[in-house]
């Protein structure tokens with residue numbers, strides 16, 4: 001298995017920690033993505049690559065009829081344990097187990113970069129009703145907060161963070177050009193150790209060897225214990241959600 005495939009499949013080994021320590025998504029981002037559909041009705045929404053249900057839970061809380069699709073067995077079990085009122089199915093973005101033109105929106109949380117886009121985009125187009133929306137969201141560090149920017153350096157591993165350039169990557173004749181929205185977000189952490197736990201759920205930490213991980217964990221802890229922003233008690237990790245929405249055009 002190549003590195004990309006290993007990373008894409010790495011999350012299940014820490015599924016419980018992932019559910020415990022990763023951030024959710026801002027509700028304002030979900031609403032912005034759906035607002036052009038122009039309805040307050042309950043929508044049929046697919047959460048693709050749903051993981052442990054971080055985004056799924058937000059979609060259910062907004063009152064939508066949600067189907068969650070996720071290929072990793074451990075991640076999907078965690079989702080089923082934690083999120084109720086959802087139809088949960090095993091499956092991949094390149095072969096979505098949902099009939100043609102049956103959903104109003106497809107959401108993808110922090111996962112679009114793992115897909116084989118040439119196969120996934122036509123599949124997403126297939127399941128969407130005409131006029132429906134594809135929403136790809138990421139949670140990223142807020143680049144303007146100095147201590148967290150430094151922490152990114154301290155926590156880097158021998159493997160690069162997964163880069164993406166969504167507007168170009170997502171260009172496809174079945175969709176309008178992507179529009180982008182940015183929404184502030186935060187993750188509350190009680191201690192330096194809790195932020196280290198969050199960092200250890202990233203694929204760049206999951207696929208390195210134990211020795212490298214231990215060395216990075218020591219560096220992260222030393223840094224967080226030395227900084228006034230994080231050394232003492234609960235703190236907010238400064239994040240933002242980058243959201244891209246594009247609409248299914250008729251064939």
Ligand SMILES: C[S@@+](CC[C@H](N)C(=O)[O-])C[C@H]1O[C@@H](n2cnc3c(N)ncnc32)[C@H](O)[C@@H]1O
Pocket residue numbers: 008009011022048049050051052053054055070071072075091092093094108109110111114115116
């Ligand atoms: C970083 S996690 C994001 C999970 C969830 N959406 C969230 O926001 O917490 C990436 C997820 O993508 C899934 N994944 C990787 N490759 C995939 C593919 N080809 N099709 C569907 N899901 C995939 C992984 O199993 C993992 O659960």
